Amino acid sequence: MNNVERSGWYVTSFLSHCALFILHYSLTFAQSPTQEQLSGVWIGVHTEWDTDFSCALPTYLTLDANGTYHFGMVDGSAQELVATWAVQHDSIRLDTIRYAPGLITVQENLLRIGKNYPMVFRRFTDIPFDSSLVRKALAGRVWQSDSLTIYLYANGQVALENPITKQRTAHFWQLAQFGQSVFLVIRGNPYNQYGGYKPLWQLRSISSKQLQVIGSSSHNAVTQNFRFVRNLNPTDTCRPSGFQTCSNCYRREWYETLPGQNPRRYDVLQVFAKYYQPIRQAGESGLLRIRFGMNCEGKIGTFELKGFGEDYCPKTFTESITSQLQDICRNHIATDVTLRQSNRPDGRMLDVAVSLVFRLKDGRIADILP
Amino acid sequence: MKRLFILLWLMPVLGFCQDGEQYLRSSASMLANNRSIQKRFYYAETREQKRLDTLSASGENYRYRALNYLWHQQYEQAEIWLEKTTTLYPREHGFVGEQYLHLRDYPRALAHFDAYDALTPNFDDIVGYNPVSYMRGLVHRATGNHQKAIEQFSVGIDSLTKKHGTEWVNYKHFVSRAVSYIATQQAEKALIDLEKAAKNFNRSALIHYHRGRALLQLGQTAEARTAFQDASFFFKALRAERSADYQEDDYNPVYEPEIDEALANLKNQRP
Structure with a gap:
């Protein structure tokens, strides 16, 4: 190796060390999101229990710019918890819990809290709907997307079916008003309303032929489109196709x-x-x-x-x-x-x-x- | 440990949550739990498996990998890692033998205990809390070879007794030897062992149950009945103390219906 080659090698080596150091530094001392990035209303998407297993998170988190913190159930089934929050130096405090840098991240419209079992929230946009009109439009009808058929029975039961495998589970549904928005909340099992929730769906648009909701995929919040299939017959009953666990978060x-x-x-x-x-x-x-x-x-x-x-x-x-x-x-x-x-x-x-x-x-x- | 973890921490946020108030409280606890980063991914098998794949080669890591497969009842993989562990780290033979004993694979358990004992000649190596001779005795006893079991149990018991006295011997070791004495119709010897065991732990249902059996073998039904009654009393006392698992010794399990049955059988006999 001559001197020119050697000095070139030193420069390359130095640069790569710098790059690695910066990468290491950014991983070790990840920056926390700012107060502005965190402020707002966040709707629970899911808790990632494993790389291939998530469960619904039917909660909301409101971080007001004035430092007030609200944590509650989107369907209003619990008295919301009110406390304070703050960004302090690099760490974030929610209520009395302090999170080290990197434990809370904001990526586009997703807020992730935690590393081992991250809780994922999406930024909420209020989309006004009249829940009684929505109920009228949904109840007693069958809706279908590419991957899911929903049978919304007028008696409050709902069946979710995979259109390809025809595997079907039975639950209960209700509409919940949050802000001016309407959420389709599905919970329970064929027998009762216990056993936890399915992912929340926020109504985005509805017509006699089309239904659009903001739901979640395995790793993200996504908009899902359903088309109207048919009205349910009064004689149709809501039954699972086979074995169904009572819990909606079963492993x-x-x-x-x-x-x-x-x-x-x-x-x-x-x-x-x-x-x-x-x-x-x-x-x-x-x-x-x-x-x-x-x-x-x-x-x-x-x-x-x-x-x-x-x-x-x-x-x-x-x-x-x-x-x-x-x-x-x-x-x-x-x-x-x-x-x-x-x-x-x-x-x-x-x-x-x-x-x-x-x-x-x-x-x-x-x-x-x- | 693993089970306790799930009960204490993960379960509240799962299907157990029945109403909104509970759900919210559990989610708030989950938010709090997420303030820390755990080293292991408990009950997140896919993540945990990925983490295990990145571990460096060491006896401890290999042993943990084998255990992880055993916990998940993936016996094909478990066997591969158990064997790999001892090939690279011969000092793990004792641990691996113990795992095969739990799997009721007695030939393999014995082979590993022998290999472990051979590492240091003239020394009774320790596996967990027990000398390897005791573990070997358990294997022989499980295969019905009580004579060999007694020989092996005696190695540890006798040397400790000689050096420090019977009060330094684990009472469960005396019980194990007594069980083999009873199986070979040597009830007097069993009673001597059980008496020594009782001096080291006098609230043991296990000891009283086997005393009852030995006394019965000698035809002393009245004394046997008292022993079984004592066993029944101490069994219930232990159950009150512990909520889930109230076995004194996993290698010498005793069940309440067995004690009840022994008492019921005596009812029909004259005292």
Whole structure:
């Protein structure tokens, strides 16, 4: 390398170090948004629980320029919380909580609070509507977009259907006035209005043929267009197409219960000892994992079976074993209502994801893993 | 730990929220929780998996990766990481053996415990809170080889007793050996062990239950009944103290219906 090349290399190296330092600095000491950027009304879009899983956030956050903070439910179902907020040096204080730089960001019209489980809000624009007219235009009708069909029953029930897979869930709907705007609020399950919310939809425009709402996609707030399909018949009923959890924010891992563990372990061992007829067959050995979901009403979802051989490689066990175990789960494990009980004072039942792992040896149950 | 976390923190904002007031309160707590950045993504499996993929190679990280697969019951991946861990970090053989013991895979558990013990000849290495000899004893007991189990349990118990006295021996170790003594019709030896165990923890339902079994084997039904009654009393007391899991020892589980059944069986016999 001659001197010219070497000095060139030094310059390139220096510049790249500078660039890296600036990048590092900007990541470490990210600037907080200014008071002006934060001021305004923000509508909850969702909470990002994982990169591929979000749940609706039916709240609003109002940050007044005079330092007043309001936090409430868009449907008005709770007394709003009022406090103060401020931008102090690089950090932001909301109520009594202080956020370090980088924890609250504003990107275009989205406000993100937090890093691990960010809560995402969108900037609110008031679009005046008369809710009684909107109700008249929506109730008893079917609307469809490319990815969703909405059946809005006049009795307050609503079905949401995937037009391709025809998978349908049932909930309740209502209109909520927020400012002068109207929100279509969908919550609950086929049985009641508990179990949380679906993403909020703010009405943007409505005619006899078209419906436009501001809703959310997996990572953003988006405008969704629906076209009028047909009026619902008075005889049409609102039913899910199959298994539906009562919670609208359901993830198997969060609701998992392992009956093979204490304090149910003894009863579970007894049940399988009593009802399982061992199939004496060499090689039917390894682990068999059975999972199924059960909603708050005790309806059972799909069974998922996964077998692992003694070498832990995937293995398919003979049907005489798997069908027996499934039947016992269905008839003797799922019937235990304590699985769905919560310690809530109202005694309301919960969804549950049951998981059992059997250690099999030549067709007999050697043990159930705790 | 993992379960406790979800109960204490995440669950309030999920489907548990029934009315608006609760929902708002939970969302406000969520806003507060978001003021900090956690190192691990609890119950955000996809994010956590991505984080794990970036971890440097170390015994601790490899062990955690294996555990993460075990928690999610992904046994194929778990086995790969368990084996990888011991290949690169032989000192993890003890931990890995323990995981196979939980999986009821006794041949693999034994192989790993043996490999762990072989790392330092003439020394009874420790796995968690137990000597590896004790862990090996548990494997032998689970496979029905009680004679070998007693031999292995005795390695740790005898050396501690000799050096420091029986009060320094974990009472659960005495119970484990007593269970094997009972299984091999050596009730007197079992009773000696259980007496020593009771001196170290006198409120144990576990000890009284097995005392009842040993006494029954010796035909002392009145004493056995008292022991089972004591077991029943202490079991209920422990349940009152703990809300969820009231097993004293996961390696020696005792269930309330078993105690009740033992008492019911005695009812028909004369004292």
